[in-house]
Amino acid sequence: MSEPEYTGTATDFYVAPPDVADKVNLAVALNRPVLIEGEPGCGKTMLAYSVAAEKGLGRPVKIAVKSTSRAQDLLYRVNALRRLQDAQRQNNERAEFSYPYLSLGPLGRAIQEGRRAVVLIDEVDKADIDFPNDLLDVLDDFTFQIEDLPEEEEVRCLAEKGFGRTVSVGEGGQRPIVFITSNREKRLPEPFLRRCLYVRLRFPDTAEELTEIVLKNTRETAVEINRGLLDAAVAAFRRVRTAAVGTAQKPPTTSELIDWVKILHWREAAPDQLKGDTLLPPYWELLFKNMADLDAHKTLAEARQKQTAG
């Protein structure tokens, strides 16, 4: 199973820094999940997608975690309500068994299929504190038990649905590569942190990186952006972001930058309007997402202006 190493540069939508690519390779070699943290908009999800794309594994199995998610839901579900309703109908023999009401969840299916795949568990910190801990065992050996499947139905279930009480990757099968992202809304439990390899993504803040990101993200929408405008916009964005980091609740990120550049383009803003050292370029309001940050930035920008004027 000699799989090509992940380089982080082979896809046309994402570039991973070399140290991040190294950690991904290490995690794959050790069969450990990768925990990705970083500001919103620094490309946590894209990292998983680019690994899948580079390794030719198809689209990742993406699991969006909700506050009500339970670890078991990722493995399998029992439609008990349906069974209860079926059971009340006369002559319904199906409801005598539990297995027709069992189905594998996204992670469960990836394990059962046993082919190399990328599984992305997105925003794990949204879920209850028990969620990551419950997941830990499964991520260790990619085996789980379906307690809700009675032993006497195992043979039938295996024949009809392809899985028994114990679901595992099986011989010759390959384990999925697991990526988990977190926005640090909650602190993750210690054993979980220990088990994962930790990748902290830095916000891409050099002009080249930002330009690259805007270009890659506007290509699909066939927006042809004037290079002069783009360079000026990126420079202005970096000024605004630098001023906002540390004070703003949500400093502007790449997604705001992309929207902003599109607007500048559609409204035909001239690169000259963005020049100089102004912290209030045209449509700058788009870069912030809440009232307090808007006000704070405006006050700051005006104070700076006065300073330079006086």
Place this chain on the structure above:
Amino acid sequence: MTEELALRNLFMHLVEGGIPLGVRDYRDALRALRAGYGFGSRKRLHDLLDTLWARTDEESRQLDRAFRRIQPPTDEEAAHELERLTGRPRPEPEVDAGTGERAPDTGAGTGDARAPEDEPAPLPRFESPTRGERTDTGLPRADARPRHEETFILEPRPLVPLRSLVIIWRRYRAAMRAGPKIELDVAATVAEQCRRGYLAEPVLVPARRNQARLVLLIDVSPSMQPWEEFSQTLVESLRRGRLGSAAVYYFHNSPHERLYGSVTLSDPSTLKEALQRHESSTLMIVGDAGAARGARNTARADETAAFWKMVREQWQPAVWMNPMPRARWAGTTAETVSRLRGLTMLELSEERLVTAVDVLRGLRRG
């Protein structure tokens, strides 16, 4: 077997330093080395171990310090180790070693002189600084023996270790149903079915979970300096204690209308805000209440009394953990504060913290 011991001393050093590493972490490091990771330069080995073993900045620093004590092996030793470990010939050193020169040997344990990062050192020897008498490992022995006939080892030790604190917090439980409705309420479901004659939907209720709420106020004035580290451990333990909610604020000398979100007394919030945010919580205060200074300061006592009056409706039961021994309270502000009604002052120790949790749960008074 010998090669498996290569990183052992370093590993044991970190474990003894309190990093909760397991055998699996050790084996993973060996597997990674066998797969060719961490070779080529000292920095790469360091980065590999950092990725595998460190999870917090403090742990990274600990690893750094331990790593700096490693004496780089000679080129032959390195080549030999590498061959033994992987069965592969040694890869060319990285670009920066192009001059073929090696930085002067920094020697073991020379303190902060950090070895240059480009030294080719695939598998360095590690000298355990304190554990001198472990010759049974078959490892090359450390050259430097302890300088004196050391019969004891002085190591900083927390007042109450983190693990014990976490366990103490686990006692603090007030289970109530909250959160997503995931449990079947059998009685209600049956009742519903009887009422309607058929079952439309089972009745679900939220699971029980810990709803214990705590506000922790910590004194960070100079007199509390000796317990600064402990205070941080206490805060850390609270995060792992699985309380329903826990908030930490800091204050200077005596708590009053302004509380701070950080040790450095930045991130201020008013008492009113804090009261609003943490309605009907319990309260724990950690401070010496003037006992360390050893004098009675009426103004300070009055200030504390006024504070207690403002919060006692919202935040109770309340305990005050005083790191000074009880015998030292007499004749100081602490004595006055300990007499405030409804505020229990206890000596800060492992046993008394258990008592404190019982007080917070309303099981006993002081």
